Amino acid sequence: MSEVIVVTSGKGGVGKTTTTANLGTGLAAAGHKVVLVDADIGLRNLDVVMGLENRIVYDITNVTDGQIPYKKALIKDKRYDGLYLLPAAQTKDKTAVSPEQMRELCDELRQEFEYVIIDCPAGIEQGFKNAIAGADRAVVVTTPEVSAVRDADRIIGLLEANELREPKLIVNRLRYNMVKAGDMMSIDDIIDILAIELLGVVPEDEMVVITTNRGETVVQDDKSRSGQAYRNIVRRIKGEQVPLMDLQEGGFLTRLRKFMGLK
Amino acid sequence: MLEFISRIFGKDSSPSKNVARERLRLVLVHDRTDISPQIMEALKSDLIKVITNYMEIDEAALEVSLDSNENQIALVANIPVKGMKRSGSMAPTGA
Ligand SMILES: Nc1ncnc2c1ncn2[C@@H]1O[C@H](COP(=O)(O)OP(=O)(O)O)[C@@H](O)[C@H]1O
Numbered sequence: 004m005s006e007v008i009v010v011t012s013g014k015g016g017v018g019k020t021t022t023t024a025n026l027g028t029g030l031a032a033a034g035h036k037v038v039l040v041d042a043d044i045g046l047r048n049l050d051v052v053m054g055l056e057n058r059i060v061y062d063i064t065n066v067t068d069g070q071i072p073y074k075k076a077l078i079k080d081k082r083y084d085g086l087y088l089l090p091a092a093q094t095k096d097k098t099a100v101s102p103e104q105m106r107e108l109c110d111e112l113r114q115e116f117e118y119v120i121i122d123c124p125a126g127i128e129q130g131f132k133n134a135i136a137g138a139d140r141a142v143v144v145t146t147p148e149v150s151a152v153r154d155a156d157r158i159i160g161l162l163e164a165n166e167l168r169e170p171k172l173i174v175n176r177l178r179y180n181m182v183k184a185g186d187m188m189s190i191d192d193i194i195d196i197l198a199i200e201l202l203g204v205v206p207e208d209e210m211v212v213i214t215t216n217r218g219e220t221v222v223q224d225d226k227s228r229s230g231q232a233y234r235n236i237v238r239r240i241k242g243e244q245v246p247l248m249d250l251q252e253g254g255f256l257t258r259l260r261k262f263m264g265l266k
Numbered sequence: 267m268l269e270f271i272s273r274i275f276g277k278d279s280s281p282s283k284n285v286a287r288e289r290l291r292l293v294l295v296h297d298r299t300d301i302s303p304q305i306m307e308a309l310k311s312d313l314i315k316v317i318t319n320y321m322e323i324d325e326a327a328l329e330v331s332l333d334s335n336e337n338q339i340a341l342v343a344n345i346p347v348k349g350m351k352r353s354g355s356m357a358p359t360g361a
Pocket residue numbers: 012014015016017018019020021022175176177205206207208209211212215229
């Protein structure tokens with residue numbers, strides 16, 4: 004059984020590429036055969052986030068143009084068995100690929116891979132339409148801000164209009180202390196307004212930046228909270244029921260000390 | 267327009283997330299109904315036309331927007347009245 008999942012958001016910079024990289028790495032680490040497709044043509048990013056930028060020879064447009072078989076364009080991530088990247092073109096624009104070509108590509112990829120994860124560009128134009136064309140289901144990423152949630156709402160409407168029913172939401176960059184102080188919308192606020200199922204919550208975490216600097220993914224970092232959040236999301240994608248993690252900052256001991264007035 | 271409404275509901279002293287939530291809620295009421303700003307403007311000027319038959323209003327301060335609760339959408343108008351017109355000067359409505 005295979006699944007084609009598109010990671011979308013509407014607004015740029017909310018964490019689509021980071022999410023795609025972490026879900027892919029997490030699923031591969033769990034033993035699945037995964038291909039990540041960078042559909043952000045003209046603004047190639049997934050390769051650097053994955054640390055694979057020096058190994059690109061061909062890109063997705065060489066495949067959709069029929070110049071080479073897709074296997075020739077895939078980059079194997081040597082750190083994980085079964086993890087591959089199909090990079091975006093950097094020097095072309097979104098019109099270089101059509102929705103029909105994307106659909107064909109996804110159908111080919113699903114013969115070989117258990118999970119095909121597509122990193123969608125920001126916006127609602129051609130690039131978005133291409134990215135969702137071949138998908139079975141969609142993940143919508145947002146941050147707890149008015150502009151990002153508004154764009155997520157628009158994207159949810161467009162996904163449903165395109166037969167991608169019941170997309171699931173990831174709230175990224177949540178800052179628990181700000182939520183507690185009443186200065187950031189909570190998960191309940193956002194879910195209430197969007198009326199969509201929650202797939203997971205990823206806290207704001209500098210380890211995301213640090214691992215990305217190194218071309219690694221935080222899902223492989225056992226100690227970080229964002230890594231834990233992504234590991235939970237990976238398990239939910241596989242169909243497991245995983246409770247939402249404790250979003251409070253600091254470990255259990257820190258909180259115990261605080262509770263007992265020792266800090 | 268939305269800012270104005272959210273200021274009424276949100277109050278400055280309440281936590282900023284309440285303001286954010288309320289602004290978001292209202293902006294989505296508009297987004298989801300797909301009524302263009304042009305249509306809202308047209309509605310506004312028609313409202314002015316009708317109401318000025320009866321009252322003197324502060325046209326510049328007139329606020330018209332959509333709101334919702336549960337499954338209902340409401341048209342909310344805030345129309346400052348400057349003065350009543352004498353019944354004698356009341357124009358035939360026809361509207
Ligand atoms: N949970 C997080 N905590 C801290 N920084 C994050 C987090 N998620 C994403 N970022 C940072 O935000 C920026 C934008 O993320 P990216 O995944 O490129 O967004 P998008 O693909 O939606 O444009 C990146 O610099 C990334 O490292």
